Amino acid sequence: MTKEDPEIQILLDQAEELLSSLLRGDTMLADATCSEILMTRKTAIEKKKHELALT
Template sequence: MMGTAVHVVLRAHFLVDTCQQSQLKEEMTLLDPEIQILMDQAEELQSLLRGETTLADATCSEILIKLDRA
């Protein structure tokens, strides 16, 4: 396969993966609406990955404790 064909195949794979993840999240939230709240809160934890929050602060986070229980 040429470089362009590989690029097209990878892009298609990523699009399908994104759609499947979206559908899975939707089905999960229909079963338990609290999961959506937890996922929204988990996005706030991205600050840890960006280095804006210390690991000690993150481990004491109520959000992480709720996610662990779920």
């Protein structure tokens, strides 16, 4: 799926970066849960699910 949609790969890379920041203690969990990265990722996943449902 990431080869077909480079936007998804970018979102995954950003999510990985966020997770690393959490594990290092640079970001608080409360901040991470409402981060733009996760909101954008959720929207992209919902969009992809909708696209796949139409096929």
